[in-house]
Each structure stands twice: as structure tokens, then as C-alpha cells.
Amino acid sequence: MANRSGGPAFLGKGRRRGNNSTRSRRSGVSAAATLGLVATLLSSCGSDSDALVWYINPDAGGQAAVAAACSKELGFDITTQVLPQAAGEQRVQLARRLAAEDTAIDLMSIDPPYTAEFANAGYLAEIPADMQERFRNQAFKGAADAATWNDQLVVAPFWSNTQVLWYRKSFVEKTDLDMSQPVTWEQIIDAAAENGGKIGVQANKYEGYAVWINALIAGAGGEIATDTEKGADATIEVDSEAGDQAAKIIHDLAQSDAAPADMSVAQEGQSGATFGGPDGSFLVNWTYILTGAGYPEDVVKDIGYTRYPQSVEGEESAPPYGGIGIGVSEYSQHKDQALKALECLTSPDNQGLNAELTGNMPSSPAGYEWPALSEIYPKDLLALFQESVDAAVPRTVSPYWSDISGALQSRFHPPASVDEDTPHDAQVFIEDVLQQRSLL
Numbered sequence: 077m078a079n080r081s082g083g084p085a086f087l088g089k090g091r092r093r094g095n096n097s098t099r100s101r102r103s104g105v106s107a108a109a110t111l112g113l114v115a116t117l118l119s120s121c122g123s124d125s126d127a128l129v130w131y132i133n134p135d136a137g138g139q140a141a142v143a144a145a146c147s148k149e150l151g152f153d154i155t156t157q158v159l160p161q162a163a164g165e166q167r168v169q170l171a172r173r174l175a176a177e178d179t180a181i182d183l184m185s186i187d188p189p190y191t192a193e194f195a196n197a198g199y200l201a202e203i204p205a206d207m208q209e210r211f212r213n214q215a216f217k218g219a220a221d222a223a224t225w226n227d228q229l230v231v232a233p234f235w236s237n238t239q240v241l242w243y244r245k246s247f248v249e250k251t252d253l254d255m256s257q258p259v260t261w262e263q264i265i266d267a268a269a270e271n272g273g274k275i276g277v278q279a280n281k282y283e284g285y286a287v288w289i290n291a292l293i294a295g296a297g298g299e300i301a302t303d304t305e306k307g308a309d310a311t312i313e314v315d316s317e318a319g320d321q322a323a324k325i326i327h328d329l330a331q332s333d334a335a336p337a338d339m340s341v342a343q344e345g346q347s348g349a350t351f352g353g354p355d356g357s358f359l360v361n362w363t364y365i366l367t368g369a370g371y372p373e374d375v376v377k378d379i380g381y382t383r384y385p386q387s388v389e390g391e392e393s394a395p396p397y398g399g400i401g402i403g404v405s406e407y408s409q410h411k412d413q414a415l416k417a418l419e420c421l422t423s424p425d426n427q428g429l430n431a432e433l434t435g436n437m438p439s440s441p442a443g444y445e446w447p448a449l450s451e452i453y454p455k456d457l458l459a460l461f462q463e464s465v466d467a468a469v470p471r472t473v474s475p476y477w478s479d480i481s482g483a484l485q486s487r488f489h490p491p492a493s494v495d496e497d498t499p500h501d502a503q504v505f506i507e508d509v510l511q512q513r514s515l516l
Contacts, residue, residue, distance in 0.1 A: 127153035128410055128417055130183040131170065133400060134161050136368070138430035139185065145429065146420035154183075154417055163187040163283050167478065174199040174405065182408040183417060185400045186231055188222040188470055189283070189477040192304070194403065195230040196475035201404040201411050203229060207419065214424070216462075219439040222470040223401045226305065231401030232422040233439035235430055238384075238464040239291070239396045242351060242359040242366075245380045247273050258393070260386045261292075261325045264358045268334035273357025275334045276347030279326075281489040284343055286471065286481040287396045288360070289488055292322035294394035294469035295387030300484065301506075304474035308510040312503050314484065319499035321387055323488075330491040340490040360384065362398065363461055364435025367452060381457055384464060397468035399439060437461050482516045483509045 278284035298318020351359035427438035428446020487502035
């Protein structure tokens, strides 16, 4: 049973906190991306085409539609090339090609946790100061923060995703929960376990698990790392009261009757399927779940939604932040055109068009004014999305996020193994990986 005071029940055991001893500095790209520096030059480097090439993450056609709209508006062609499905694989492909100074990439869609890495490596062309100001003023604060490195906005926010707590109305009727009020992880775990429900989370050993851990830590008032401008010498803060609280929530769910059988391999699709099944109760997942999960009509009508669960009772939750920023390649031979395209692609109207087609919501309040969105989503859900994006906490903005995330996942996985020692073990391993004393 969780500690009702809001602090982890296994605090106060007197275990030693990991310290942040002086570390040798290293600079440049993170270890995984450094492999790209010695990668074989790709045969596809270079392009004779006058069309701009935008490397995009897979979606339901939103980015291609936006590219077509801007091609028509600007008078030059913007073509798209689709990156792999997984965010980590997208990062590796782009890093290898950019390390090889591939001129065939003009624009690229970049997952927020990798923005600092690409900027720090010199892969992103500078965005003029006046454009930075326009992009920053247009975007939600969380979107602008995720697009910023060393006080410079290095990509233009395009779409901003967040997670809310989805619930089955018919299941909640069996509990004493009031979903019009904030709820905690402890409350939904208890309610699901006591009433035969399963909670959908993303806890496979992949980036989505790091998203969940980060949200739990941030919701308890902590951070995974600070002083990230110091690169590999950043201060790692997983071994903390907030880290303990996050570990306790994961432990409590994994050890409870509310844990799905596939929890340790669940990603967005699997957790969504659990929620839509006969044992569905609660789900934390992204904005597209209502329109993109393919639920039958009776399930859709049974879905309710509210703010992401609190890590600590009485303290505001910190919903996850996800999304895409668009960057211009430093090695593009068409930078002026690419910068013009950048403004068009990320305009509020094109953010809205992309959201209509994909369920990936705009990065700006103005984007939510796209008329089709109010026809697809209830007004209160659109308001919840915007509230959640405003409150969202991005993952640590660091050139070494890939190393930090990989080490974090390594020690927190599988979720059933998480205990009171996990935050300390994770912090030590993250520090060892950053200082090249250990390998992922």
C-alpha cells in the first residue's frame, strides 16, 4: 500500500546517496552518435535536385500534406523522405548522414530529446534571431523550451504532444473515484487492482519508458539531470526523494493485480490495446489515442479523460512532453529556401492541418484554432490538451540524453525488478556511462 503522506514508503533506510564527484570532461556528440563520425559515407550523399528534401518521422500523411501545401505557397518543391518508425533509429540514421556531411538533407523532423545533441554537434543551421523570436512567441512554453539549446532556439516547434489520463467510464463507476478532481497514481492503482482492471502504461525497454520515468520524477518535484550545459559532467539527480517516489509508483503497479501481463514489453500500441479490452480501466497515452487507436464505437463512447495522475498527492502532475521540431541541416545547399520553408511548414495553419490528419496536436495556441479540430475533438478535451502541454516537462535537454536514457532504462527495466535500490543503482550507472567507465 502506498504511503498516504505522499513520500515513498521505503524512504529513510539510511542508504547512501550517490554523489557527483569531479568528472573528466568530454565534448562533442554522445557516444552513440560519435559512431556516426566514423561511419561509412553513404552512397546517397549529395543531390542534384532543386527540390528541398525533408526527412520526416512516419505518420498518417500529415507532413506530406503540409509539404505539398508549402510547395504550392512558396513556388518550389518540398519532397519528403520517411525515417524509421522508432525514434532512436531515426536519430541514428540522421546522425550518421549528418556526420558524413550529407547535402541531400535540407530539413529534418527531430524528436525533442535529440535536439540538443544535434545542435551541440553542429548539425543544425543557425536560425536567424528574428525568426527565433517569432517561433518562440508563437509556441507553447514547453515546446519552445524543448527546441532550445544554449539559449538559442535551434529547431522550429511543429507539433507538441502530451499525455493525459484516459479512463473507461463504465469501470470508474465501480470505484469511489471522482474523476472531476485530480487523482494520484496510488489511487488509480488501488482502484484498478480492487476492481479487476488493468492499467495501460509504456514500460518496454525503449524511449517511451524513459518518458514515463521522467514524468513521475518531474511530478514529484525532481529532475533526472541538471547543469546539462556541462555535458558529460551534468549533475545526475535520479537518486533523490523524487526518484524514490517514481520507483515506488513503478514498483507498486508492477507488483499489483492492476499490472497487465505484457507490462514489461508494452509500448503505445500494446497499452492502448489493453485499455480497449475487457479489463481496460486507465491508460496514460498521447493525444492521438482517441482517434488513432481504432477502437469500436462502444469503446469510444466509454472513454473519459482527465489530467495526468499526480506522483504526490496535492502536487500538480507533470505530463510528458513529446513532439517534433523541424531543423535545417548545416550541410544543406539551399539554406535560404529551407529557412523560408521552415516558417511555412510550422505556421499555425499547417500545424492544424497536420493535427487534423495525424492526431499530433499543434505546438502553438493559434494552431488549435484550425476549424477541423473542433469538429473532431470535444471542446473540453482540446482545452485539456493545451493545459497539459502548458504543464508538460520535457525530458532532460542534454547532448547526452541518449546515453542518460539508455542507462536509465537499463536499471529500471524490467519494471517488476524496480525496488528501493533502483534510483541509486541507476544514478551510478548513468554517471559511469557518461564518464566512459561503463558501456550501455
